[in-house]
Amino acid sequence: MNYMEELGQKAKQASYLIAGAGTVQKNKALQAISEALIQHTEQILQANQKDMQNAVENQMTSAMQDRLKLTSERINAIANAVLKVVALDDPIGEEIKGWLRPNGLRIRQVRVPLGVIGIIFESRPNVTVDAAVLCLKAGNAVILRGGKEAFHSNQCLVHVMQEALKSVGLPADLVQLVEKTDRETAAEMMRLNGYLDVLIPRGGAGLIQAVVKQATVPVIETGAGNCHVYIDATAELEMAVSIADNAKTQRPSVCNAIETLLVHREIANVFLPEIKKAFDQHKVIIHGCAETAEILGDCVIPATEEDYYKEYGNYEIAIRVVNSVEEAVEHIQKYSTNHSESIVTQNMQNAEYFLNHVNSAAVYVNASTRFTDGEEFGFGAEIGISTQKLHARGPMGLLALTTTQYRITGNGQIRG
């Protein structure tokens, strides 16, 4: 039994215990974790300091250093976020359906925990706690594999959580950290069939693709977002500018920000100069089709096929003029990663066409794509945004961390 199998075995044993724990005990555990984080602030900051020193020595970018850094305010915020999960409804035990068969068998479909969840993530130590408490609330054990840049922070946070779990009579093995941060161990984790019920990567495109390619355990793909806003001919001009601007510039690095703006020919002449004014405030670089260039002039870089596939992730956008809602949908079907798309229109028929034909996790009418988010959807917390169609799609709250079981009761039925 290798290192990862040992972690898997321990997690599986622990998962049986929390699956049987009630909401009261699970909430006690979460409360204990929240309190322990505050109590051990000093210890956590010291561990984080080691990671920060290494980061400086390794010349980590300041943006990355900011992601890695913990402060007492940030630890407070993490502890408060745990209390928000306490307040969420426990999904476990829900009877989703129940029916009686002609032979007298009563079948109930009941919501149960997934079992053991693996999370692979990069250097943000807040994910360590966020992900762990969501898994726990849904009755699962979790194995965390964070980036080596955050190793000391993660080790300390996990230790604090483990002690809190023990203090309420739950096994420490419910939350385990993969302490070997080499790639071979990560690869073993991706092939931990029989122990891991699902593996969720949280991080950049490179990490997610590596997991999708290597994993033999079931994976929930997250994060890739080539999102679109389409401005229909009948769009209300002010609303169109406000939504397109918000979707691009409010926070361009996140997956629900847009990368391409599609504009109906009939409104292009009035809309494009207005959105350019808004974009200019953020110095947005525009890659445009020939017609966009005609309207906006020399500032437009000719858009290539490649641009339409690109997730810029910054103040950069592609703009294309189209002839109809059908052409807009075709563009989206071809280039989109099926994350979030929005139509701005006053035409009900076009809105319906867009909703019925765009095949993405979230489809909007007259709203910004930036709302694709667990908090904004009202899920209270989010473990990630699924961009695959299996199991969970779009923002994943507690329900995504559960499965169902059929419970069948009879009085001696046998099959003839």
Next chain:
Amino acid sequence: MNYMEELGQKAKQASYLIAGAGTVQKNKALQAISEALIQHTEQILQANQKDMQNAVENQMTSAMQDRLKLTSERINAIANAVLKVVALDDPIGEEIKGWLRPNGLRIRQVRVPLGVIGIIFESRPNVTVDAAVLCLKAGNAVILRGGKEAFHSNQCLVHVMQEALKSVGLPADLVQLVEKTDRETAAEMMRLNGYLDVLIPRGGAGLIQAVVKQATVPVIETGAGNCHVYIDATAELEMAVSIADNAKTQRPSVCNAIETLLVHREIANVFLPEIKKAFDQHKVIIHGCAETAEILGDCVIPATEEDYYKEYGNYEIAIRVVNSVEEAVEHIQKYSTNHSESIVTQNMQNAEYFLNHVNSAAVYVNASTRFTDGEEFGFGAEIGISTQKLHARGPMGLLALTTTQYRITGNGQIRG
């Protein structure tokens, strides 16, 4: 673009069209398929005859030949099964949830097709039609990869289905057969990310493991069944014998038949001789623990650790005497593939304990495990039995071939 990518591209295009088709048109297509199968019986039998000749030349076992063989009765049965799918409710379009956010955004979660489904199966040509029509009814395109032994049968059946689809104005590419039956092409299919939304293997453990190990697209694992019946101390004797016998001997080759029988010490002395009488009628080979051997005598082969992991799939069983329902659950947690397990008991508390602690797709009280089946559950038809926890668990009907989409309508909301 290689061969599989071409199939994937065609399937994806076709999937957009059927996703927008209504129930009426989809049912027309299924009816046309059913009629076309009957009309082309002669042609299908001729194609099957080629496969049967090859089978004889390649000295295929008679059991395998029987699976491969089509007759006009069997084609009739396949055509009738299609009509049963016509009669099923269309799951697409269901509004699962809908809520209003404080900012006025209305969010609806709507059931939509998965998109493109891949099925890899072995030599049963009836699967070709069964699987295709279920995928179609749920609004999906399907790519079928059958065993090369059934190549001519499959080619003919798919051609007949394609012509029927065209006759009702739907694209032939909705149902495609992988005509290259080499392993490399199958491997390409398993890595068809961007085209295949899910891959479902249907067949033996070897096929399923090969798919799980090689696939980079999402997979639904099916079929592995190491199932258990536990006879509790308070079990009603006649019921216990009837259920254990049915679960083992009614059809031992299928995944919901049991492989191990667990018996409470207090009832072992009376139960074991009775079940042996029943088993003897099928010459069931018994691998037993020391106590089983003490009670039943020399006929018992000592059970090894390996026996408890084994899926015999024939008239062979392991029997183990245990001290409590807790010990029975522990055994199941350790050795089961989490498919189906049953407790026979008159003790309500033990029944509840079993239901709450056994972590399998289907858990029974006082009924045979043989009921884990789409038809028996009332789903009308079944694409397989999922033994993983992601997406679908247990018998998979039409719902398992769908996903959901969030549709959000606003009046200009942007994120602050």
